[in-house]
Amino acid sequence: MHKVCSRLHGPALFGKTDLWNSLDACMKFHNGGGVLCQKSAVKHPPPVLPQIPPFDFKPEPYQGMSKDRLLDIRKHNCNPMIMKVTYYKKPVFINHGYMQWLWDVDGRRYLDLFAGIVTVSVGHCNPKVTEMAEKQLRRLWHTTSIYVNPQMQEYAEKLASLLPDPLKVVYFTNSGSEANDLAVLMARLHTGNFDVITLRGSYHGGSPQAIGLTSNTKYKYPIPSSMGCHNTMCPDVFRGLWGGSHCRDSPVQTIRECSCSPGHCQANDMYIRELKEMFATTVPDRIAAFFTEPIQGNSGAVQFPKNYLKDTYQLVREKGGICIADEVQTGFGRTGSHFWGFQGHNVLPDMVTMAKGIANGFPMGAVVTTAEIASSLAKGVHFNTFGGNPLACAVASSVLDTIKEDKMQENSADVGTYLLTELAKLRDKYEIIGDVRGKGLQIGVEMVKDKVSRDPLPSEAMAEIFEDTKDMGVLIGKGGLYGQVGEGYLKVHVLSGSSLLCA
Amino acid sequence: MDGFNMPILFQHCKSSIPPCDFKPEPYQVRGLYLRVTYYKKPVFINQGYMQWLWDVDGRRYLDLFAGVATVSVGHCNPKVTETAEKQLRRLWHTTAIYVYPQMQEYAEKLASLLPDPLKVVYFTNSGSEANDLAVLMARLYTGNFDVITLRGSYHGGSPQATGLTSNADYKYPIPSSMGCHNTMCPDVFRGLWGGSHCRDSPVQTIRECSCSPGTNTHTHTHTHILSKSICFFLFSGHCQANDMYIRELNEMFATTVPSRIAAFFAEPIQGVGGAVQFPKNYLKDTYQLVREKGGICIADEVQTGFGRTGSHFWGFQGHNVFPDMVTMAKGIANGFPMGAVVTTAEIARSFGKGVHFNTFGGNPLACAVASSVLDTIKEDKMQENSAEVGTYLLTELAKLRDKYEIIGDVRGKGLQIGVEMVKDKASRDPLPPEAMAEIFEDTKDMGVLIGKGGLYGQTFRIKPPMCITKNDADFFLAVFNQAVQNYMERR
Numbered sequence: 003m004h005k006v007c008s009r010l011h012g013p014a015l016f017g018k019t020d021l022w023n024s025l026d027a028c029m030k031f032h033n034g035g036g037v038l039c040q041k042s043a044v045k046h047p048p049p050v051l052p053q054i055p056p057f058d059f060k061p062e063p064y065q066g067m068s069k070d071r072l073l074d075i076r077k078h079n080c081n082p083m084i085m086k087v088t089y090y091k092k093p094v095f096i097n098h099g100y101m102q103w104l105w106d107v108d109g110r111r112y113l114d115l116f117a118g119i120v121t122v123s124v125g126h127c128n129p130k131v132t133e134m135a136e137k138q139l140r141r142l143w144h145t146t147s148i149y150v151n152p153q154m155q156e157y158a159e160k161l162a163s164l165l166p167d168p169l170k171v172v173y174f175t176n177s178g179s180e181a182n183d184l185a186v187l188m189a190r191l192h193t194g195n196f197d198v199i200t201l202r203g204s205y206h207g208g209s210p211q212a213i214g215l216t217s218n219t220k221y222k223y224p225i226p227s228s229m230g231c232h233n234t235m236c237p238d239v240f241r242g243l244w245g246g247s248h249c250r251d252s253p254v255q256t257i258r259e260c261s262c263s264p265g266h267c268q269a270n271d272m273y274i275r276e277l278k279e280m281f282a283t284t285v286p287d288r289i290a291a292f293f294t295e296p297i298q299g300n301s302g303a304v305q306f307p308k309n310y311l312k313d314t315y316q317l318v319r320e321k322g323g324i325c326i327a328d329e330v331q332t333g334f335g336r337t338g339s340h341f342w343g344f345q346g347h348n349v350l351p352d353m354v355t356m357a358k359g360i361a362n363g364f365p366m367g368a369v370v371t372t373a374e375i376a377s378s379l380a381k382g383v384h385f386n387t388f389g390g391n392p393l394a395c396a397v398a399s400s401v402l403d404t405i406k407e408d409k410m411q412e413n414s415a416d417v418g419t420y421l422l423t424e425l426a427k428l429r430d431k432y433e434i435i436g437d438v439r440g441k442g443l444q445i446g447v448e449m450v451k452d453k454v455s456r457d458p459l460p461s462e463a464m465a466e467i468f469e470d471t472k473d474m475g476v477l478i479g480k481g482g483l484y485g486q487v488g489e490g491y492l493k494v495h496v497l498s499g500s501s502l503l504c505a
Numbered sequence: 506m507d508g509f510n511m512p513i514l515f516q517h518c519k520s521s522i523p524p525c526d527f528k529p530e531p532y533q534v535r536g537l538y539l540r541v542t543y544y545k546k547p548v549f550i551n552q553g554y555m556q557w558l559w560d561v562d563g564r565r566y567l568d569l570f571a572g573v574a575t576v577s578v579g580h581c582n583p584k585v586t587e588t589a590e591k592q593l594r595r596l597w598h599t600t601a602i603y604v605y606p607q608m609q610e611y612a613e614k615l616a617s618l619l620p621d622p623l624k625v626v627y628f629t630n631s632g633s634e635a636n637d638l639a640v641l642m643a644r645l646y647t648g649n650f651d652v653i654t655l656r657g658s659y660h661g662g663s664p665q666a667t668g669l670t671s672n673a674d675y676k677y678p679i680p681s682s683m684g685c686h687n688t689m690c691p692d693v694f695r696g697l698w699g700g701s702h703c704r705d706s707p708v709q710t711i712r713e714c715s716c717s718p719g720t721n722t723h724t725h726t727h728t729h730i731l732s733k734s735i736c737f738f739l740f741s742g743h744c745q746a747n748d749m750y751i752r753e754l755n756e757m758f759a760t761t762v763p764s765r766i767a768a769f770f771a772e773p774i775q776g777v778g779g780a781v782q783f784p785k786n787y788l789k790d791t792y793q794l795v796r797e798k799g800g801i802c803i804a805d806e807v808q809t810g811f812g813r814t815g816s817h818f819w820g821f822q823g824h825n826v827f828p829d830m831v832t833m834a835k836g837i838a839n840g841f842p843m844g845a846v847v848t849t850a851e852i853a854r855s856f857g858k859g860v861h862f863n864t865f866g867g868n869p870l871a872c873a874v875a876s877s878v879l880d881t882i883k884e885d886k887m888q889e890n891s892a893e894v895g896t897y898l899l900t901e902l903a904k905l906r907d908k909y910e911i912i913g914d915v916r917g918k919g920l921q922i923g924v925e926m927v928k929d930k931a932s933r934d935p936l937p938p939e940a941m942a943e944i945f946e947d948t949k950d951m952g953v954l955i956g957k958g959g960l961y962g963q964t965f966r967i968k969p970p971m972c973i974t975k976n977d978a979d980f981f982l983a984v985f986n987q988a989v990q991n992y993m994e995r996r
Contacts, residue, residue, distance in 0.1 A: 144840025
């Protein structure tokens with residue numbers, strides 16, 4: 003009986019257009035016991051499904067192609083890669099978005115906790131940002147930088163003001179991959195060296211160059227590439243060889259134990275030792291750069307020992323290399339405590355790359371570096387047609403204003419810390435939740451077969467939980483080298499009242 | 506207040522800027538960073554509308570460069586702007602992990618404009634990203650590695666695309682460009698060989714040849730049996746220049762690359778290279794040779810696509826060839842950052858060997874805008890307009906070429922036009938950059954924005970939004986004539 007009720011799709015049920023409200027009504031009816039619910043037919047009492055928080059917004063009714071037709075075109079006219087990356091057994095067909103909510107073509111509402119992969123930083127169709135975009139659409143979209151347009155300069159100044167000296171020179175691109183490509187180019191030109199080091203499990207983009215930096219087999223192709231790119235052991239204090247009970251800069255630590263005294267981290271020492279071994283073997287004694295995400299994104303919010311980056315940066319600089327922080331996911335206040343992820347590690351990179359949330363989903367990326375390093379680009383001419391266009395800059399500028407005015411960084415710290423601590427309780431409750439980690443609204447929940455072995459929960463099990471979560475109204479993400487990490491990237495807006503999760 | 510109607514300008518230019526009903530927003534001065542880009546006195550742009558740009562002082566310019574051939578249907582085109590605004594209030598971004606209708610709707614619409622079997626679309630955010638992907642797919646599909654492009658080509662600024670690009674300006678002294686090779690550019694004006702009816706253009710070069718005009722009866726078999734030691738002689742109905750350039754390509758095949766290659770990449774009309782055009786059958790012959798070596802043929806339509814060449818929607822169609830893959834960007838969404846690769850299902854399948862993800866690629870905003878651009882091109886007959894106004898411009902510019910010694914070549918098709926400047930017509934040496942800069946600045950000061958290109962910066966590029974009129978063209982012709990004259994008088 004419960005199964006039937008929870009699968010009803012009729013949006014007009016009980017006169018309510020919001021499926022989840024109609025589900026509530028259905029449940030109430032059910033509990034009331036009437037004809038539909040005969041105790042003898044019910045073996046287990048149905049679980050009380052959580053209620054999606056109410057939200058007063060009417061999405062546009064969907065009047066486009068049918069789902070079947072959409073899937074047909076998707077399979078025949080959209081590159082086969084698209085079907086590979088489409089989530090869920092029964093994909094979600096999105097029609098409309100507003101702030102932290104998405105509506106599918108049937109009018110069903112979802113809480114979007116993945117933000118189009120950490121990209122919709124201030125909310126779908128955020129009204130302030132939308133208004134700025136509309137203004138700019140009527141003014142100027144594009145000229146390239148052969149002419150001066152004020153939006154680029156205004157935004158460059160605003161962005162640079164949020165970075166510490168001497169990180170004051172900005173170059174705009176259209177994506178994180180393009181930004182990382184440029185970062186590698188500048189690093190090699192500036193240092194005169196060639197080799198670049200990243201952490202295993204990292205993801206830095208999909209361009210041929212960025213695939214070299216990325217350390218995840220899934221994304222690699224069997225053709226010659228990645229020259230001069232090397233990986234060192236990922237200092238993953240949960241799954242890695244070493245880890246303990248106070249390694250991470252996070253409200254939640256791992257379930258592992260250690261005898262480290264405060265201020266000392268044995269795991270860190272071991273991982274640094276691994277890095278040194280790489281320095282003694284794999285790379286020449288002069289390198290170009292070390293690239294890292296302050297909290298790994300694609301691999302599932304993996305965090306490092308608190309001093310790992312500090313120690314690494316020093317070693318890399320001794321070898322002539324520059325240090326690059328990939329803030330594509332951690333930037334713009336998401337980690338809560340600071341605007342940039344690297345600040346939480348108490349380091350000062352030589353270069354910062356960013357994209358995704360920079361313009362709330364408008365295609366944009368950027369590299370910020372020192373004047374000295376940037377001048378190396380003058381050895382040739384580099385041109386990016388769309389980079390720094392007036393539309394992107396106007397939108398990005400408005401995003402910065404919105405983050406500030408609506409105190410979204412503070413909200414990330416607040417709601418993020420709450421979420422992390424509550425998720426930690428669920429971890430303690432269930433054997434298959436192995437690790438809860440992250441900071442602010444960059445959160446990962448790593449699933450395991452059991453807490454002792456810490457072996458990844460198999461993908462079929464992950465898919466079930468993932469699908470069920472979606473069917474109950476919440477969209478999250480998946481990551482990890484074995485797809486074993488459920489990632490939640492919350493929209494930065496205060497949730498009103500109700501609990502998200504089953505008690 | 507329209508700066509160009511000031512009386513003082515009538516001393517220098519008899520023509521006045523065509524009228525325009527649109528009132529730009531006044532510019533509110535705040536802090537400004539000065540960045541030197543084009544021009545000694547850079548242009549500070551405040552607003553745009555269709556083929557017009559206003560600077561921060563309220564001065565109006567006729568934009569004949571369209572942000573480098575990108576603003577295809579006009580700055581802030583109202584139809585496209587309206588669609589963008591609608592979509593801004595609906596959905597900006599989710600990535601392809603969910604299905605949203607805009608991507609499929611646009612993919613279908615775009616694919617319908619390409620011949621079978623070019624029906625599978627992958628969206629990116631730029632031309633460089635599209636070309637990166639094209640090389641990746643070519644190598645995966647063929648199992649080969651080497652890619653060939655033409656000298657003088659420009660295919661983007663990413664590390665991979667820099668390898669394809671054949672222009673020293675854009676190259677950096679670090680290891681890159683593995684497996685990328687160049688063949689001689691079949692530039693019938695500046696190159697070793699050229700004549701008087703090589704090009705698919707209303708205007709031919711000033712060079713002479715004894716090739717017979719009309720239908721070119723040159724067949725593939727001739728080049729097939731050609732070996733590097735045989736000198737190819739003229740036959741009636743042939744393009745001798747074409748044969749010589751194909752011979753150069755064959756020489757490369759015999760020396761520089763292995764016998765199995767991955768791809769041949771070409772812009773149907775070179776963009777950054779200055780609207781350089783090839784002999785009519787060059788691509789046809791090249792495509793065949795490349796395929797014999799296991800390679801696929803890729804047409805870079807980043808500048809020539811979307812009706813710009815006038816006679817066809819895509820530049821490759823004007824060459825009567827059939828590429829295996831087409832890349833596009835720039836004008837695809839009137840300036841909204843977007844790119845795409847279209848190829849066959851068979852080639853696209855090779856991609857499945859790994860996972861490739863593009864966060865912003867194919868986002869609802871871009872797709873909605875691009876879809877509206879296609880509608881606009883069709884409804885407002887912009888391709889036809891490109892043919893008409895473009896041909897008019899080309900034929901009038903050819904008269905200026907005949908008038909002035911320093912205008913060496915006028916070429917192109919539709920609204921993809923190049924005017925190559927020389928010291929003199931006999932030597933065809935490039936006009937020096939200082940002279941170019943003067944004429945360029947003067948043209949801007951008189952109210953017209955054009956572009957510059959060519960390996961030596963010696964070619965003016967005219968690639969306007971496709972909505973310009975004959976009236977606008979006349980204004981430009983008058984301004985350009987004046988600018989060249991001014992330079993000649995000063996010299």
